[in-house]
Amino acid sequence: MAANNAAGTLEARKGFRAFISKNTNLVTFITLAVGLGLLTSGRSFEWPSVRNLMIAESVRAFAALGVGMIIITRGIDLSIGYVVCLVASVAASFAQTPDYTAALYPGIDFPLWLPLMAGVVTGGIFGLFNGVLIAYGKLPAFIATLGTMSIARGAQLIYTRAAVVGSLKDSYKVISQGSLGPIPNLAIYVAIACVFIWILLRHTKRGTNFYAIGGNSMAARVSGINVERETVVVYTYAGLLYGIAGCLLAGRLGLANALTANGMELDAIAAVTVGGISQTGGVGTMSGMIIGVLTLGIINYGMTYLGVDSYYQLLVKGFIIIVAVWFDMKKYARRA
Amino acid sequence: MKKLVVIALVLAVLAGGVFAAPKPVIGALIRNLDEQFVADYAANLKVLAAKAGVDLKLLDSRSDQATQLDQLNTLITQGVKFFVIVPNQTEATEQMAKAIQAVGGGAAFSNIQPSVAALKVGPNFFLASSPESVAGSIQADIIDNYFKKNPGKLAAGKTINALFLLGQLGHPAQKYRTEAVKAGLVAKGYKLNVIAEDTANWKPDEAQQKMDAWIAAYNGKFNIVITNNDGMALGAVESLLTAKYTKSDAADGTILKVPVLGVDATQVALKSMSEDKLYATVLQDSVGQSSTAFELALAMATGKYKPGFKAWGLSPETKPGSEAPANDAAVIGQCYLVPFKAVTKDNYKSFMTK
Numbered sequence: 056m057a058a059n060n061a062a063g064t065l066e067a068r069k070g071f072r073a074f075i076s077k078n079t080n081l082v083t084f085i086t087l088a089v090g091l092g093l094l095t096s097g098r099s100f101e102w103p104s105v106r107n108l109m110i111a112e113s114v115r116a117f118a119a120l121g122v123g124m125i126i127i128t129r130g131i132d133l134s135i136g137y138v139v140c141l142v143a144s145v146a147a148s149f150a151q152t153p154d155y156t157a158a159l160y161p162g163i164d165f166p167l168w169l170p171l172m173a174g175v176v177t178g179g180i181f182g183l184f185n186g187v188l189i190a191y192g193k194l195p196a197f198i199a200t201l202g203t204m205s206i207a208r209g210a211q212l213i214y215t216r217a218a219v220v221g222s223l224k225d226s227y228k229v230i231s232q233g234s235l236g237p238i239p240n241l242a243i244y245v246a247i248a249c250v251f252i253w254i255l256l257r258h259t260k261r262g263t264n265f266y267a268i269g270g271n272s273m274a275a276r277v278s279g280i281n282v283e284r285e286t287v288v289v290y291t292y293a294g295l296l297y298g299i300a301g302c303l304l305a306g307r308l309g310l311a312n313a314l315t316a317n318g319m320e321l322d323a324i325a326a327v328t329v330g331g332i333s334q335t336g337g338v339g340t341m342s343g344m345i346i347g348v349l350t351l352g353i354i355n356y357g358m359t360y361l362g363v364d365s366y367y368q369l370l371v372k373g374f375i376i377i378v379a380v381w382f383d384m385k386k387y388a389r390r391a
Numbered sequence: 392m393k394k395l396v397v398i399a400l401v402l403a404v405l406a407g408g409v410f411a412a413p414k415p416v417i418g419a420l421i422r423n424l425d426e427q428f429v430a431d432y433a434a435n436l437k438v439l440a441a442k443a444g445v446d447l448k449l450l451d452s453r454s455d456q457a458t459q460l461d462q463l464n465t466l467i468t469q470g471v472k473f474f475v476i477v478p479n480q481t482e483a484t485e486q487m488a489k490a491i492q493a494v495g496g497g498a499a500f501s502n503i504q505p506s507v508a509a510l511k512v513g514p515n516f517f518l519a520s521s522p523e524s525v526a527g528s529i530q531a532d533i534i535d536n537y538f539k540k541n542p543g544k545l546a547a548g549k550t551i552n553a554l555f556l557l558g559q560l561g562h563p564a565q566k567y568r569t570e571a572v573k574a575g576l577v578a579k580g581y582k583l584n585v586i587a588e589d590t591a592n593w594k595p596d597e598a599q600q601k602m603d604a605w606i607a608a609y610n611g612k613f614n615i616v617i618t619n620n621d622g623m624a625l626g627a628v629e630s631l632l633t634a635k636y637t638k639s640d641a642a643d644g645t646i647l648k649v650p651v652l653g654v655d656a657t658q659v660a661l662k663s664m665s666e667d668k669l670y671a672t673v674l675q676d677s678v679g680q681s682s683t684a685f686e687l688a689l690a691m692a693t694g695k696y697k698p699g700f701k702a703w704g705l706s707p708e709t710k711p712g713s714e715a716p717a718n719d720a721a722v723i724g725q726c727y728l729v730p731f732k733a734v735t736k737d738n739y740k741s742f743m744t745k
Contacts, residue, residue: 103468111461157561217590218561221482232486308456310482313559313592317455359465365424365451 079382080331080343084350091357099360106239112352113241114139114307114316116345117300118323119330120252121182121293123344126327127256128289129269129336130189130196135297135320137207138181142301143311144211146174147220150227150305159220167226174305175298181207182294186287204320212313221310231306241303245345248296253341255292265289270337325372326351329379335387351375415692417685418471419449420459420487422479422503426593427622427657429477431677432501436475439685445692456483463487472496473692475519475684477503481563484509488516497691499684499727502675504563507715510722515691518726519684519702522714523567526654526673529733530568530617531575533671536735537615537650538581541643544614551581551615554605555588556598556627558619565590567714568619568654586613591623598626606634616651621660621672624653628668641667644736656734656742664739671735674742679703679729687727702727 075082091099098104118139122132149170151158181203188199233240256262264285267275276282300319305311330347332339354375358368417440424430433449440447448466452459456479466474467490474491476498478484484505489512491498497515504523510516538545546552558565569588576583586609591598598618605613616631618624631637631647638648645651650670653660663669682703690696699707708726711718717726734742 098468101468104465107461107464107468110464111457114457216560217592218559219480219482221480304457308460308483309486310456310480312480314454314479315456356461356465359450359462360469362448362450365453 076386080329080346080350083329083379084346084353087350087353087357091353091360094357095360099357102237104356104360106237108349108352108356109242109245110239110307111356112348113239113245114300114304115319115322115326115352116245116348117248117296117303118319119326119344119348120248120341121296121300122320122323123327123330123332123339123341123347124252124256124265124289125196125293126324126332126334127269127336127339128265128286129272130286130289131200131324132185132290132293133197133200133320134181134185134204134207135323136316136318137204137211138178138294138297139301139304139316139319140311140313141181141207141211141214142174142178142298143305143308143315144215144220145177146170146302147223147305147311148214149173150223151220152222152224155222157218158222159215167224170227170305171230171302174302175295178294178296178298178301179291180294182291182297183287185294186290189290190283190286208313215312217313219310219312220305223305223309228306228309231303241307244299244303248299249341249345252344256341261285261288266337268336322351323348325376328383329376331383333383333387334380335384338387414444414446415689416446416448416471416473417688417692418463418466418474419447420462420466420474420476420478421449421451422459422477423454424451425453427659428655428675428677429502432477432681435678435681436685439682443685443689445689452479454479456480459483460487463490467491467494467496473688474498475681475688476500478505479503481506485512488512492516497688497696499687501680501684504714505716507719507722510716510719510725514698514725515696516725517684517687518716519687519729520680520727521675521729521731522712522717523564524571524714526564526675526731527568527571527573528575529673529731530572530652530654530671531579533652533673533733533735534572534576534615534617534650535579535581537643537670544643544649546584546614549581550584551576552584552586552613554586554602554609554613554616554627556601556616556618556623557588557590558593558623560590563715564654565619572617591618591626593620593622595622595626595629598623599630602627602630603634606630606636614649616649618651618653621653621655621657621669624651624669624672625660625663627651628663632668645670654731656732656739658744661734661739661743664734664736665743671733672739674732674734676729676732683727683729698724703729705729 118135125132148159149165153162153164185200185203188194189196264280267280268282272282326347327344329350330343419436421433422429450462459479472494473496481504485508488509492513499517499519501520587605589601591601616627628651636648637646646667653672656672656674660669660672686702690700705727707724708717711720711723
């Protein structure tokens with residue numbers, strides 16, 4: 056009997072370890088959340104804090120879902136920040152109050168769908184362009200997206216003449232700033248996007264193709280996957296997601312300018328990496344991406360809440376990212 | 392598991408000094424500590440808070456308006472009601488004011504002007520800043536003095552051939568400073584001929600690049616360089632020095648062939664003046680602005696604020712001026728205008744910290 060019991064405990068322990076090892080990102084997130092809860096005597100668990108976190112991370116979540124899929128196919132995208140910036144500016148320019156004399160199109164009251172459409176299309180075009188450069192132009196993703204990053208930045212400055220695109224209509228701002236009961240609209244949009252991405256990655260042929268390409272693109276090709284087409288598709292999907300991110304960000308801020316969303320690519324890449332989307336490709340889940348975003352979000356939020364000096368915040372964030380990637384690499388090095 | 396340990400350790404390190412004794416609490420939302428003026432502003436806030444026994448929660452948004460909104464939300468959840476704000480953009484101030492008004496608080500805005508709509512959110516919202524047009528007018532005065540002393544530098548027909556390096560387009564400081572210096576020179580009877588003008592986004596390196604191109608294109612055709620801030624002025628100075636656009640003496644106050652003017656009176660700009668490079672600048676008073684804003688926030692936090700309150704010895708304006716938001720009679724009593732000061736060869740030493 057005693058021997059049986061001991062074996063049972065051992066099994067349970069093994070199971071627990073396996074669970075932790077499999078869900079490191081979730082465990083990390085929960086640990087951080089509990090830690091912050093203790094440090095703030097429970098206030099970080101109260102609804103206003105949770106709500107703040109959701110609002111703060113929602114735009115980044117869209118960027119992360121986009122680049123997360125790209126990284127699953129073993130790509131990378133550095134153009135996110137400036138593409139989102141350009142999209143936000145384009146969307147904002149069609150949503151300015153018509154009586155605002157400094158508007159880009161003064162005196163014109165555009166219908167509400169136009170800024171959203173223009174923004175998402177702009178994002179999609181940049182994604183498509185990235186995809187074509189990488190898939191058919193055979194450019195390394197790093198270089199191709201570095202180029203489009205600069206193009207997006209230049210286009211933003213030219214389009215806006217480097218000015219602030221402000222004074223947005225309330226009807227546009229409420230898209231981002233409104234709430235459904237206690238739940239911020241932004242969080243609802245993220246939830247909807249998550250469902251789509253989850254279905255795409257888990258329950259469609261296309262999703263399987265993304266993993267196959269990231270795991271081994273030669274093998275994927277041999278097994279009949281059109282690697283070029285799927286690559287274009289994944290970058291375009293990501294571009295559309297950045298498009299949504301930019302539209303929502305403009306609505307949230309009530310403006311856009313050349314500084315909007317700068318550096319978002321690093322936040323998004325870091326978040327999905329912390330969330331277990333391996334840089335070696337072929338590995339990662341939608342839930343991982345969102346857990347990654349929330350993990351970095353809670354670190355940001357916690358440090359702001361605790362009043363940590365902004366310079367130290369950058370240090371801490373940097374170290375946490377390095378540590379997360381370190382463990383990620385070790386995990387997959389062992390497997391290989 | 393190791394990851395957990397590391398992260399737990401990081402959190403533990405951060406845990407120091409979380410709980411404070413009940414003191415008046417003021418939140419300070421600061422645009423970007425990388426900018427000299429803003430850094431000086433924040434440093435003075437810390438000094439004032441320490442003196443007044445105030446718990447100052449100072450956060451830097453690193454030029455990101457989204458971050459600034461998140462920081463505001465976080466502080467509001469923590470129960471902070473009264474704020475000193477150096478915003479990222481005028482257009483975002485109304486939204487911030489509304490969020491603060493919702494918890495019955497108040498705020499004083501500095502450096503980037505709040506919109507009229509932001510001040511109209513409630514009587515507890517203030518402008519504690521310097522009217523940008525005054526900086527431009529003072530530049531015009533300095534230029535007038537320069538050409539009075541050196542009439543030979545003028546082009547025929549009392550003409551000023553100017554190069555303008557502008558801040559971020561549409562930024563209130565860019566708009567009002569530029570308009571005022573141009574209007575000031577014309578009012579003084581000069582013929583102002585703009586040889587070239589372009590934005591360098593407040594940045595020295597962009598200004599230097601623009602200036603390099605302009606020296607090549609307009610060599611000898613301009614007699615002054617007017618900029619919206621010291622950073623760009625120093626970029627222009629570097630460019631002129633590199634191009635050897637200099638003369639052997641500094642009798643007119645600069646070794647450059649043409650005078651260069653900035654705004655801000657940063658320490659590095661004053662040093663350049665001491666080396667006869669930058670000709671003159673205008674002090675945007677970080678101590679004056681931060682002291683005014685801080686005293687307003689503190690008065691609100693301690694229930695001592697009444698309309699007409701004197702902050703840093705300044706009374707609120709009574710008559711609407713020309714520049715938003717102090718141009719609207721409805722909010723004029725919420726506008727505290729901190730004066731700019733001309734900084735020239737005669738007085739620059741008094742502004743140097745050492």
